[in-house]
Amino acid sequence: MGNYRSQWKEISKAYNTYSIGGDMNFYPYNQNVAAGIYFISDKSGGNLNVNKIFISGAIHKKIAGFKMSLGIQPGVVIKSLDINSHTFPNQLNWNTGEFDNTLANNESFTKQRVVYFDLNTGFTISKRFKKIEPEIGASFFHLTSPNESFYDRQNKLPIRQIYTGSLRYFINNKIAVVPNTVANVTTKANDWIYGLNLEYTLSKNSFYENKIFGGFMWRKGVKRISDAAIVNVGFKQNQYTIGFSYDINVSPLKTATDYKGAYEIALIYTGKNTRIHKKQIPCDRY
Numbered sequence: 665m666g667n668y669r670s671q672w673k674e675i676s677k678a679y680n681t682y683s684i685g686g687d688m689n690f691y692p693y694n695q696n697v698a699a700g701i702y703f704i705s706d707k708s709g710g711n712l713n714v715n716k717i718f719i720s721g722a723i724h725k726k727i728a729g730f731k732m733s734l735g736i737q738p739g740v741v742i743k744s745l746d747i748n749s750h751t752f753p754n755q756l757n758w759n760t761g762e763f764d765n766t767l768a769n770n771e772s773f774t775k776q777r778v779v780y781f782d783l784n785t786g787f788t789i790s791k792r793f794k795k796i797e798p799e800i801g802a803s804f805f806h807l808t809s810p811n812e813s814f815y816d817r818q819n820k821l822p823i824r825q826i827y828t829g830s831l832r833y834f835i836n837n838k839i840a841v842v843p844n845t846v847a848n849v850t851t852k853a854n855d856w857i858y859g860l861n862l863e864y865t866l867s868k869n870s871f872y873e874n875k876i877f878g879g880f881m882w883r884k885g886v887k888r889i890s891d892a893a894i895v896n897v898g899f900k901q902n903q904y905t906i907g908f909s910y911d912i913n914v915s916p917l918k919t920a921t922d923y924k925g926a927y928e929i930a931l932i933y934t935g936k937n938t939r940i941h942k943k944q945i946p947c948d949r950y
Contacts (some may be wrong), residue, residue, distance in 0.1 A: 665933070671911075671926035679926075681706045687720060689937070696724040702737075711749045715742045718784070730791045737784040744777045745814055780810035786826075797832040824850045838865045842879075854885045859894065871936045872902050883911075891915045892925045905932040 665686060671679040687700025699721050706714040718739030725732045751763035754770040786803030805824040813819035830844035840863040848855040859881025866874045878897040884890040893914055898907030911925030 667930045669928040672921055679708050698722045711746045713744045732789050734787045739782055741782050742779050774816040778812050782810055783807040795834045799830050801828040822851045856885050857881050857883045875900050903934050
């Protein structure tokens with residue numbers, strides 16, 4: 665899996681995020697477990713760099729028709745900031761009227777690099793009921809409340825909560841409509857995305873389902889202004905899935921961005937699952 669996101673390119677020092685990772689299923693003692701590794705690199709505002717490497721483990725169970733997954737994700741986060749590339753209020757040169765980063769900034773930075781351990785977890789539950797398949801999930805990030813301050817003081821990350829829900833409705837064996845929602849909550853900050861996807865199955869076989877999909881979503885929050893309209897399209901062909909999404913900025917920041925929010929490209933490779941779920945033993949009939 666690979667992903668690239670570029671945000672607010674119209675503004676100088678835009679945000680760019682790269683990620684790559686993968687996971688694999690294993691079946692010890694006839695139990696479905698999975699393990700993987702994930703790397704993300706984020707450059708925010710030009711000079712703040714965040715690199716993360718996580719390993720993940722999960723267990724998948726099917727009980728009474730319910731598909732349930734529970735996962736855990738420990739990892740290491742490295743944040744760095746080039747202080748010399750910034751200017752601060754005390755570096756205003758009153759003779760020229762310009763900022764001069766060769767002047768003393770009088771800031772109390774004690775480090776330009778922060779490294780800490782982080783821990784995330786989450787679960788999903790789904791079940792097919794004839795023509796509908798609902799799914800709910802929740803994830804919790806920063807369970808260890810790590811300190812990420814560049815100063816000699818505490819600045820602990822609060823636990824971030826993500827709640828997801830979707831309802832896949834199969835109109836027929838080729839077309840499915842999928843309303844979905846994602847809610848992010850961190851202390852007093854929140855973010856809410858909701859929308860609708862349409863999927864059309866072109867063909868399928870024992871291993872893969874080939875399809876095209878597209879949809880529209882809206883991002884806002886509770887007691888806050890709307891942020892963006894999101895459109896997405898993609899297709900799945902055998903082992904490969906390619907997706908593209910674009911954020912149309914509708915917040916007051918649109919004056920600076922000219923409505924151009926972010927675009928995101930994802931590429932996913934899915935290997936064949938050759939595990940046999942059913943066995944048939946031929947025998948003579950008498």
